[in-house]
Each structure stands twice: as structure tokens, then as C-alpha cells.
Amino acid sequence: MQDFYHGTFRRQLEQQIFTFSWNDWLTFLNFRYGKNGVDEYKQNLVHLFDRFKQSLSPDCLVIWNATLPISKNIRGGFLIPEVEFMNSTLRLDILEANFFAQQVVISHGYDLLDLHYYMRNQLHRRAADGVHWDQTAHRRITNLLLCHISGEYWTAKF
Numbered sequence: 786m787q788d789f790y791h792g793t794f795r796r797q798l799e800q801q802i803f804t805f806s807w808n809d810w811l812t813f814l815n816f817r818y819g820k821n822g823v824d825e826y827k828q829n830l831v832h833l834f835d836r837f838k839q840s841l842s843p844d845c846l847v848i849w850n851a852t853l854p855i856s857k858n859i860r861g862g863f864l865i866p867e868v869e870f871m872n873s874t875l876r877l878d879i880l881e882a883n884f885f886a887q888q889v890v891i892s893h894g895y896d897l898l899d900l901h902y903y904m905r906n907q908l909h910r911r912a913a914d915g916v917h918w919d920q921t922a923h924r925r926i927t928n929l930l931l932c933h934i935s936g937e938y939w940t941a942k943f
Contacts, residue, residue, distance in 0.1 A: 802934060803841065804848040804898075827885060834893040846937055847895040848930070851883040853904050856915025898933050900926060 837847055855876050871878070883901050890897045903925075904910075910922035918926075 802846045804850060804930065806850040806852055830886060830889050834889055838893060848933060849886060849890040849895060849897050851899045851901040852879045853900050855879060856911060859915035861914035896937065898930060903929055
């Protein structure tokens with residue numbers, strides 16, 4: 786993997802909170818990288834968190850957001866024709882990727898916000914394409930993230 790993010794992390798050493806997810810890329814791994822796609826994803830994820838340890842301040846709160854659940858039958862621009870064959874298994878691939886990411890995140894001493902778990906009972910808030918979510922779901926996600934951050938802050942400061 787090209788080390789394009791190294792300079793970015795060096796410039797942001799003062800950052801206090803870093804939150805993100807990377808599992809959406811799993812959709813395209815088998816198509817783009819063939820049979821080695823999943824292995825490359827796993828290696829790149831470990832490499833990314835190794836870089837976090839080297840580049841980010843120990844005081845920086847790193848939160849990995851697990852990928853949200855998707856529908857059995859997604860449609861729209863997200864599912865390009867070249868990977869349409871993955872439609873029936875994609876939601877299970879996301880579960881597997883979330884599980885692997887959880888192991889990597891925890892082994893590196895960072896936080897995980899399992900949005901998949903929290904939103905599994907909010908499926909009625911998904912948009913018609915089966916991937917995106919409505920404004921109420923986004924408010925819930927924001928609330929979960931802020932509660933997680935405030936809980937970590939409270940624990941660390943007191």
C-alpha cells in the first residue's frame with residue numbers, strides 16, 4: 786500500500802479525536818484485487834493502525850466506527866455493475882470485516898464504536914437504496930459518537 790497518509794498524520798500530531806471507518810472498501814476488494822483482495826485489506830488495516838501508533842499522540846482518542854448494516858438487496862450508484870454479483874453476500878462480508886477490524890483496533894489499544902450493533906434495530910431508518918440512512922439515523926449516530934467521546938473524556942480526566 787502506498788504510504789500516502791504518513792505526511793498527513795505528521796502534520797496533525799496535535800489532533801485530539803480521530804474517528805473513521807474503512808470497511809466500505811471491502812465491497813471492491815475481490816473485484817479490484819482478485820483473490821488476494823481480502824488479505825491485502827487485512828494487511829493494510831494492520832499497517833494503518835501501526836502507523837497510528839507511530840504518528841499520533843498517545844493522548845489522541847482514536848475511534849473506529851464499525852460499518853453500518855446494509856440491506857440484502859442494495860441498489861443504486863454504490864453497487865456498480867462490475868460487483869453486482871456480490872449483492873447477496875455483501876452484508877455478511879461487512880460483518881466479517883467488522884469482526885476483523887474489531888480485533889485489530891482492540892489489539893492496538895484503540896476504541897471501537899460498533900455502529901452495526903447499535904443500528905441493527907433501526908433498519909427502518911435506511912434509505913430505499915439499502916445503504917444510506919435517514920436524518921433521524923444520522924442524529925442517532927452522532928449521539929452515539931458524542932456519548933462515546935464524552936464517556937472516554939470523563940474516564941480519562943477523572
